[in-house]
């Protein structure tokens with residue numbers, strides 16, 4: 136990663152900038168949207184706001200680090216010697232991934248005895264998944280990347296197991312409408328989260344040199360927009376539907 140073309144450098148920078156704007160806009164939407172929900176669902180929007188707020192901050196830092204990592208010399212972006220800091224992304228995930236799971240559990244509005252143990256398991260698995268992915272992410276050796284990637288996939292599989300089997304069983308007692316919404320949320324999580332390990336494998340898909348860096352940055356950025364802002368909008372829609380289902384109406388509340 137010693138040299139980028141103007142196009143490669145700008146593509147990443149512009150995507151990072153777009154993501155900062157998206158996260159800030161989502162933050163405002165989730166904060167304002169709360170008043171359109173029954174009180175018990177508002178907490179899930181507060182957590183959504185935290186997620187995009189934390190991500191917006193980190194994208195700001197990532198963009199800053201990207202800017203410092205290269206200098207424009209004779210029409211090319213050369214490595215400046217200041218390393219690009221990938222840790223911002225992983226620190227962000229360590230905070231936001233457990234919060235996204237909290238959002239899901241909160242919007243389902245399960246009893247504390249059921250949601251508590253589920254959240255503990257999910258949070259521990261999410262933490263292990265991110266922490267073990269990092270050494271592979273920053274390694275330039277593909278074997279090291281593959282080994283840590285594999286280890287990180289185990290807690291990921293465990294999260295999928297919890298969502299499909301354990302939480303699936305708990306959800307059987309819920310009304311049909313809620314079960315359908317839950318199944319959709321679960322699929323959305325799998326579809327957006329499943330994108331991360333695929334992006335991680337970029338070096339195994341024949342990408343080399345600067346293309347790996349550019350591909351990975353663009354891939355994770357798109358995934359983050361969908362998994363945080365997009366997901367939050369869906370949680371909002373679920374909470375809105377559940378509010379109305381519970382007999383709470385916007386007109387009566389104002």
Ligand SMILES: *C/C=C(C)/C=C/C=C(C)/C=C/C1=C(C)CCCC1(C)C
Pocket residue numbers: 228231232235264265268269283284285287288291328329331332335359362363
């Ligand atoms: C907002 C950020 C989110 C939802 C991040 C999710 C990240 C993952 C699901 C990452 C998973 C990984 C693997 C399963 C294996 C390779 C290493 C990771 C960390 C990219």
